[in-house]
Amino acid sequence: MKLEDNNIFEQEVEGLIRDINTSYGYDFSGYSRASIYRRVKRFLTNKNLNSMRDLKIAVFSDPFYFESFLQEITVNVTEMFRDPAFFLSLRKNVLPILSTYPHIKIWDAGCSTGEELFSLAILLQEEGLLERTRIYATDINQKVLKKAKEGIFPANQLAASTSGYYASGGKKEFTSYYISNYGNLKFNSSLIKNVIFYPHNLATDSSFNEFHLILCRNVLIYFTSELQEKVFSLFNGSQVRLGYLALGKKETLSMSEASKSYNIIDKENRIYRKTS
């Protein structure tokens, strides 16, 4: 797209963001713009929409259409055992400490379609902790929460998931966790029997419990520094003393005010521990 046209396009997206906040109550003002603009362009192309005007008409005349727009704008691409080194570190450095608590509470913030959630549950089960752990799995998007609850993932990811499982210290046969059917893998629902799913918007919603571990990986990359600051403060207020915070491999707490309350315990895998 030519820069002149691009500038007009971006202004129209800014208008759309404001109108969505007014009509639907979803606040995207704290989202990184490069990604949002790219997602909107992609949506226009995929849906064969000719203009931003067509998009606005569709989004504001039909809440179901808005839901699908929401799902496309917020990135919901995820995989099981993404960054196996992280899961290995979680298994070796964090779970042994969590095992000293009689009850464990974990928040998977921005759980998307659930691949990370199931990876985590498998780790907990193998370390003997699943029965006394309650996981709160939240996402801005209700549609993906529904998918996460089903625990059905496409089989074309199986090779990567399997190698990720073993690289993260997997102790069993990976095949024991799912049934393969029609190109899909259905994971054992017993893995998520202690999981509570519900919609939570990191940009606007507040703290709802205190956790021993918060996972929020590759969500904050889509937020501006200001919104990140707000979310870190939310996490800080939602953790027990000596609780753990796990971020994505390229995300950091270090620029934030909240970093004063945390030590980094695994720099490579971005695992932090609250000191006070």
Place this chain on the structure above:
Amino acid sequence: MQNINLIVIGGSWGGLQASLSILSGLPAGFKIPVILVLHRLKNYESDLAGVYKNKLALNVMEIEEKEKISGNYVYIAPSNYHVLIEKDQTFSLDVSEYENYSRPSIDVTFTSAAEVYGAGTAGILLSGASRDGSKGLKNIKENGGLSIVQDPEEAEVDTMPRSAIDIVPDCSVMNLKSIQEFLLSI
């Protein structure tokens, strides 16, 4: 000659050696930031930044999100993320769908660079067995930037350069030595 404020280099198979041969000739005081997007194996811990650090006079870093883009640096796209550029010339990372079977995708970063740096962008596409990068190079050209493609005759794998020449016929085709000389002249 036009002012160049950002150099973006893309490569796949053969791109590592080709980019090393260009960049190793740049002095530590080279003022224009360089972003390098190479296709990499995902979940495979390779210290790509370390390889460049050893061979280049310039500073080298793997991109972290929100990092401010500045001169004297070669920025390496991390494995398994797309690299986008914000208006305030900082990096954004993104884990969305693969583009051209790749993440990082060269098209994504080239296009984003063109949208922020406009005519100040120089895009360089090197050897590779992929068609990634062609569309991005076209975007750079359309916005007045420079589109440079490694001579397919010289490239280890010529699919990527040939695809770019097809899609951006008015790009400049150069061998590695000329690309290096050109960068030293700007």
